[in-house]
Amino acid sequence: MKSNRPKYKQIIDAAVVIIAENGYHQAQVSKIAKQAKVADGTIYLYFKNKEDILISLFQEKMGYFVEQIELEISGKESAQDKLLVLIKKHFQILSDDVHLAVVTQLELRQSNKELRLRINDVLRGYLNLIDSIIIEGKETGAFLPDLSVKLARQMIFGTIDETATTWVMNDQKYSLPKQAEAVHQLLLGGCACKN
Amino acid sequence: MKSNRPKYKQIIDAAVVIIAENGYHQAQVSKIAKQAKVADGTIYLYFKNKEDILISLFQEKMGYFVEQIELEISGKESAQDKLLVLIKKHFQILSDDVHLAVVTQLELRQSNKELRLRINDVLRGYLNLIDSIIIEGKETGAFLPDLSVKLARQMIFGTIDETATTWVMNDQKYSLPKQAEAVHQLLLGGCACKN
Amino acid sequence: MKSNRPKYKQIIDAAVVIIAENGYHQAQVSKIAKQAKVADGTIYLYFKNKEDILISLFQEKMGYFVEQIELEISGKESAQDKLLVLIKKHFQILSDDVHLAVVTQLELRQSNKELRLRINDVLRGYLNLIDSIIIEGKETGAFLPDLSVKLARQMIFGTIDETATTWVMNDQKYSLPKQAEAVHQLLLGGCACKN
Amino acid sequence: MKSNRPKYKQIIDAAVVIIAENGYHQAQVSKIAKQAKVADGTIYLYFKNKEDILISLFQEKMGYFVEQIELEISGKESAQDKLLVLIKKHFQILSDDVHLAVVTQLELRQSNKELRLRINDVLRGYLNLIDSIIIEGKETGAFLPDLSVKLARQMIFGTIDETATTWVMNDQKYSLPKQAEAVHQLLLGGCACKN
């Protein structure tokens, strides 16, 4: 398995740093190679091309997201609690690794449509996680029985993503994790007054 | 006023078509000029540089968004109705101009950080419109009194945007405007069951 | 005669100012037109093309050089005095019009080989003036009888030109006319000690 | 040291040929690369940009001038002999490499002011060589004791340069080196008759 070879992670991590610090379009392969302390050519022993570095980067990190969130979710009983954990963990991981946050929220979105379609494939695993919470919520009666899974997922992911992007764009001036509970509340209850 | 000159709109419209059909990075100035039926150099009589075309494009179109939505909103009484109109109109405009939808949801996001910051400035007008609806809703008691305007706006815009992007990514296979009511419902009431 | 038409001199003078202030390569036709307070197209009613402006400029100014110097020379008896007057007047004219000095000593030399060949044609009149002084000097016994007219002219013009260029390059920090006598002395007597 | 790398000289030499044959403004990087039998991009591994090729070219060649002349001068006793050697060698080098002569006397002067200022820096070494001969001549009594070093240098360099330029402009129809002695004579003794 390629990801076991010594320089694989080295290059991925270098890519995160270089992209975060220089931006997507200034993240030349040679810069990544230098940061990873390997030769330019070595990159191509581990990755098919530059795009493959980015896909792999996203896979590794998004895999970590799913893994971490699944781990924490497993201890929770209700769909509502699971959703809270998902939001909290999502915000926590980004907050803990600002480089990663900049890369996923801003830089990687500058990739071309094709790359973004492939990134969406990777994202699928995360969206499935959200879907499973929604489905469980509907089954247990925690969520509305006629909730559209797709729409609900779009609202949940869209809101989390927009909140994270706004935070990054504002130079992380405030605490993202502290917003988790309010976001959770909002997603569950909506904007409207129930009087 | 530059936008009154006939070739200004001609070039903007050409840019939308070319970017939608070829993608952001394959939208060469020469292609746009050809589509607009002007010489390459003529572009530079109306726009400072290529980036300026994109900013102007976004300004024109987003201005149209805000204008149209404000027009329709003015006839509505409640904040809830106004939100519905905003979502409907947003989805309708994108649905009516698929080229525009592709450009705003996918292609323009590939621009560099600097350009996106300037795009955000333009977006500000739209976000202010959302904010004004939220504030009115809070004042009239239609929305929760302790609602965070910022968070609510992030949920509303994030959800609309994610829904639109998903629709574009899925090659506009289904009707976007038909989702407006369900999205509206969801934003107002959230996911949770109120039993 | 074209040079009688009202805007001819206006454009030439504008060209001197624009080239002096912006440099040869930044002296666009549109800038010259603006400075001359005429439309871009008007330039082409007076000049065949951009090169023609520069040739004409050089012709006008070099004609003035020759005219002025011939005027002053006519009053002098000896070839040696005539040479002194030539040097003095040459330095004086440049000193009186720093824009002109910058244009002739620095900027116009950036033109391409072809233009410079044509400029050399214009220069011919000035070089002929020098030649006539040398020939007269040889005939009257003031200059060495076996002096090569061509070499002597190259020394005289080369020295005057290099002195003027050095002065312009040094930002006209010192008085150029004050150097005329020493240059004259040097050209007549050379470097060597006659013991 | 970059000038030891084989392709460095290869590119410089190609630049001399291409500029001499096509003129400064028609000397595209792609032409130089082709002549040097390297890829366009390879140029940029050895030179910062196109201007850097020209500066380096001038440095290399002018360095060779100074080096060669210093070598030959060291064997000469008097300042007068040293000056003769300088003129002879200067003319000889240009005469031996007509491409180089065209480039230094005509083409390189078309560069912009900034480039020419940097070229002047390089020229400084050559002018210093002339100065040292003048100073030595003054000290040994070979040259006039009250000679201005600056003016004398301007005369010597101006005359040599003008003579070389005239020769190049006349398509090298006659022998430049054969003029060295007469130029030398003229610079030492001036034009005037000493009766």
Next chain:
DNA sequence: AATGAATGAGGTTTCATTCAT
């Protein structure tokens, strides 16, 4: 005569990828 909007050719430089060592 005068205008000025429109034209369109042309070149420097970057950087992902290769391959001989």
Next chain:
DNA sequence: GATGAATGAAACCTCATTCAT
């Protein structure tokens, strides 16, 4: 496996000149 020198395609923008008014 690792290296890094070499490759070469590709595009934005400028500006001299024209010509309909």
